[in-house]
Amino acid sequence: MKSKPIVMNHFSTVHTSFVVDLNFTNNITILTGDSGTGKTVLFSFIKECMALNPNIMCLNYLDYQRDIASMIKSAEKKLIVIDNADVLLDDDIRKHIAVDDKNQYLIIGRNPKNLFTTRENLFELVTEKQGEQTVLKIKNYL
Numbered sequence: 304m305k306s307k308p309i310v311m312n313h314f315s316t317v318h319t320s321f322v323v324d325l326n327f328t329n330n331i332t333i334l335t336g337d338s339g340t341g342k343t344v345l346f347s348f349i350k351e352c353m354a355l356n357p358n359i360m361c362l363n364y365l366d367y368q369r370d371i372a373s374m375i376k377s378a379e380k381k382l383i384v385i386d387n388a389d390v391l392l393d394d395d396i397r398k399h400i401a402v403d404d405k406n407q408y409l410i411i412g413r414n415p416k417n418l419f420t421t422r423e424n425l426f427e428l429v430t431e432k433q434g435e436q437t438v439l440k441i442k443n444y445l
Contacts, residue, residue, distance in 0.1 A: 306330040310358055310382045310407035318348045322438045327407070329424050331400065334411045335444055336427040342411045345428060345439055346386040349409075363387050372396050379405045388412030 308327040316323045323345060334342055343363075350361040360378055362371060363386035371391055375383060376399060385391060389412040392400070397417035400408055410418070415425065425444035430437050 308407050309404070310380060314349070314352075314382070316348055316352050318351065320436050321348065322433075322436050323348050324438055324440050325409075326441070327409075331408045331410065331418060331420055331424050332426055332441070333415050333418070333420060333424050334409060334426050334428060334441060335413050335415075341428050341430060341439060343386055346384060346411060348439075349384050358382055359384065361386075362391060364390065367391065372399075375399065375403075375406075381406045382409060383407070384409045384411070386411045389414045 306329060308330055312327055314323065314325045314327070334345075336342060346361065346363060349359065353359045353361050358381055360374070360381045361384045362374070367390070372393075372395065375396060383406050385408070388410045392410075392412075394417050400410075401417065401419040418424070422443075422445045426441040427444045429440050429442050431440065
């Protein structure tokens, strides 16, 4: 399922020698890939920006005890970034995300079940050395 991003088309930030440069082409972006490729590091860089950008909401394993379903369902005009999505999202939340027209999602995990997505929604993290900096980008997975 391809739908245009409704909160932001582009996100960038700089953290020490890392540059995050993400271009979103879909409202639901599923970031997948092998362990150790930097997905959780990317999450932590985005989470740091949450303090200054009210349009970002980040959720991960530390939020396991919270009512994630209510947080997501009550959110509006947010880029909702979810790390460890395979653990945090049950089928009901996944179905809500699939039809949510108020928020945009960056979902970090390996299981796109019940998100009604296609391969156009699947991305992987790539790193590129540019001088002293490492640039983190996403590219189509398949």
